[in-house]
Amino acid sequence: MDGGSVDVAGYLARLGVAHPGPPSVVGLHALHRAHVERVPYETLRIHLDSPTTVDPAESAARVVAGEGGYCFHLNGAFSALLAALGYDVRWHVAGVQPHGVPEPVGASGDHLALTVHGLPGGDWLVDVGLGDGLYEPLPLRPGRYRQGPFAYALAPSSVIPGGWRFAHDPSGGFLGMDFGMPLAGPADLAANHRRLSTDPESGFVRVFTAQRRRADAVDVLRGCAFSTLSAAGRSRREVTGRGEWLALLAEVFGLRPAPAEADRLWRRVGAAHRAWLAARREEA
Numbered sequence: 001m002d003g004g005s006v007d008v009a010g011y012l013a014r015l016g017v018a019h020p021g022p023p024s025v026v027g028l029h030a031l032h033r034a035h036v037e038r039v040p041y042e043t044l045r046i047h048l049d050s051p052t053t054v055d056p057a058e059s060a061a062r063v064v065a066g067e068g069g070y071c072f073h074l075n076g077a078f079s080a081l082l083a084a085l086g087y088d089v090r091w092h093v094a095g096v097q098p099h100g101v102p103e104p105v106g107a108s109g110d111h112l113a114l115t116v117h118g119l120p121g122g123d124w125l126v127d128v129g130l131g132d133g134l135y136e137p138l139p140l141r142p143g144r145y146r147q148g149p150f151a152y153a154l155a156p157s158s159v160i161p162g163g164w165r166f167a168h169d170p171s172g173g174f175l176g177m178d179f180g181m182p183l184a185g186p187a188d189l190a191a192n193h194r195r196l197s198t199d200p201e202s203g204f205v206r207v208f209t210a211q212r213r214r215a216d217a218v219d220v221l222r223g224c225a226f227s228t229l230s231a232a233g234r235s236r237r238e239v240t241g242r243g244e245w246l247a248l249l250a251e252v253f254g255l256r257p258a259p260a261e262a263d264r265l266w267r268r269v270g271a272a273h274r275a276w277l278a279a280r281r282e283e284a
Contacts, residue, residue, distance in 0.1 A: 005057040006084040010064040011077075014038060023087045025119050028126070029136050031085075035078055035128040036135055036213035040068040040253040043204045046197050047268050048261055054112075054186045054193045056080040066256065070204060071129030072193050075112045076186070078128045088117040089126070093188050094179035096130075104178050106159045109192040113179035115140060125154065125166065131211040132173045132218040132229065133166075140164065148216045149231045171229065173211075173220070208269045210253040219252050224273040226252075240273065242266045 012019060015034040020027030044067060045052050052058070052069065056076035059069060063077045075091075082089040092115065095108030114126040116137070123140040127133055135147040138154050145152045150169035157163035163180040196202050210221040217230035226248060227236040239245045246262055249255045257265055 006060045006080045007064050008081065008084050011060060011081050014064055014066070020085065023085065023119060025121060025124075027085075028082075028087065028116060028119065028124065031078075031082070032126060032128060032137050033135060033215070035074075037215075038254065039063055039074060039077075039128070040210050040212045040255060041070060041074060041129065041131040042068045042210040042253065042255060043070060043208055044210075044255060044257065044265065045069070046204050047208045047265055048257070052193075052197065054189050056186070066254070068210075068253075068255070069129075070196070071111050071127075072189055074129035075114050075127060078126070079114055082114075082116065082126075087119075090115050090117065091184040091188075092179045092181060093184045094177055096177045097175040099173075099175055101175070104157070104159045104165065104176065106157075106178055107163065107180045109189060110196065111177055111179070112184070112189055113177065115181075125164070127166075127177075130174075130177065131209075132213060132220065133168065133177075135213055135215060138166075148214070149218075149229060171234075207272070208265070210249065210255060212253050221248065221253065223269060223276070240270075242270070245269070 015038050017030060017034045020030060054072040054076055056079055059073040059077035060080045068074060079089045079091060092113040093107045093109050094111040094113035095105040096111045097104045116124045116126050121139060124137040125140050126137045138145055142155045150172060152169065153167040155165050157165040157178045160178050160180045163178055165176055165178050167176040168174055196204050199205060207223050212219045217228055220227050224239050225236060226239050227234055239248055245266060
């Protein structure tokens, strides 16, 4: 992965970390933690009808400018930063198994997974694009791991020969993720990106989301529903006022769209929430 076009100083400033020096396990962990804490998983550009690509340099530029994105953007941008810092980082086509889907989906192409190689202790699974997933990298070897409120497992994939299976905690937002080891690039993900970001049936198109992983919890905004999951359990509340919703977007997720974009975003999210409430009343 080429990291030559990344504004490294600007990116590190966004993450709030100093230059980590030569590639190291300590540096990789520090960068990963800072990324999931500071750069949200979000679908802002989708709900503003502002097309994006899976080009990692473009994604990195948006991160530097104060935005985030979903898995293709976040992992793409992070891979570009890691490459610019000298890490041997590789792309892999992956697939996320949602709740309600009985079998793993395999390497369906709806997710981008990253691995980092050549560091002490072996290879690493790196993923800043799983929403309520990893807080830190996982060693790329079978095992069980706890990070904050979540217990994870990593094992050989049962559906991808030579691939890997990341199993999420039962309380998490999805069941697991499988990926193969062949190397991938932006062209392998472009078609799925178009589908996920434009198809009216896509969950990303239907419901605005923003998520931020913390060491001990995860914050999630889906439409007008804000929740926090920690070891103490899950709290949830509705946020139906424009000012409160935009303040939450800024204060919790660090997203501050320009005034005109904020108006468009709220109109769309607020309208979707009212339609959802109306549908619930009809069902009752």
